[in-house]
Amino acid sequence: MSIEAVLTRVSELQQALNPVVASPTTTSLSGTGTTAGTTSTASDFNSILNSQMTAGISQTGAVSGPVGERMVALAQKEIGVHEEPMGSNDGARIKEYRSATAGSGVGPWCAYFQSWLAKQAGAPLGEQGQGFGSVDALYAWAKRTGKAVDNTATTATPKAGDLIVFDEHIGLVESVDKDGTVHTIEGNSSDQVIRRTHGSRDAIGYVNMS
Numbered sequence: 001m002s003i004e005a006v007l008t009r010v011s012e013l014q015q016a017l018n019p020v021v022a023s024p025t026t027t028s029l030s031g032t033g034t035t036a037g038t039t040s041t042a043s044d045f046n047s048i049l050n051s052q053m054t055a056g057i058s059q060t061g062a063v064s065g066p067v068g069e070r071m072v073a074l075a076q077k078e079i080g081v082h083e084e085p086m087g088s089n090d091g092a093r094i095k096e097y098r099s100a101t102a103g104s105g106v107g108p109w110c111a112y113f114q115s116w117l118a119k120q121a122g123a124p125l126g127e128q129g130q131g132f133g134s135v136d137a138l139y140a141w142a143k144r145t146g147k148a149v150d151n152t153a154t155t156a157t158p159k160a161g162d163l164i165v166f167d168e169h170i171g172l173v174e175s176v177d178k179d180g181t182v183h184t185i186e187g188n189s190s191d192q193v194i195r196r197t198h199g200s201r202d203a204i205g206y207v208n209m210s
Contacts, residue, residue, distance in 0.1 A: 068161015070121035082192035101131030113187025163207035
């Protein structure tokens with residue numbers, strides 16, 4: 001249920017309850033000067049309103065766009081995360097990225113980062129959702145499952161939310177310009193999560209996450 005639908009429902013409830021509020025009972029509550037009927041109606045209305053808002057929030061959270069879009073939103077929040085110390089392939093946040101990949105260890109973490117984003121977005125990478133530490137293994141899985149698109153002139157049409165695959169490196173497409181310039185968010189680039197810009201022919205291929 002969208003927020004607009006929740007607000008419409010609230011308006012309907014207010015209209016339905018207005019006649020009751022206009023004709024309250026005259027029994028006074030001790031020390032308050034508020035009628036029992038008015039208090040009861042307000043309480044009922046607040047209860048209904050809360051339940052409708054809770055339902056709306058829950059359902060809105062469940063419908064948050066395609067996987068790729070969710071990954072981009074998550075990645076944008078991680079920009080600036082860096083290794084501690086720099087050059088170590090490690091750090092508290094880097095360790096969290098590795099946790100999304102079975103059997104992971106300290107090492108190059110660009111694929112760990114994308115595996116973490118995918119898992120957080122609700123679509124873990126791999127046949128068993130095991131994630132990947134190897135770019136080659138990730139791209140091989142994408143080819144097996146029909147998600148890979150080689151970067152050829154006839155088939156490559158990257159979009160926001162796709163994984164972008166280079167030689168032994170991987171990132172996430174944030175946006176694509178009309179001239180084909182690709183803007184990315186990448187982990188383990190200069191030892192951090194950072195935005196990069198690439199030409200349309202720089203990549204080996206893409207992985208469709210939608």
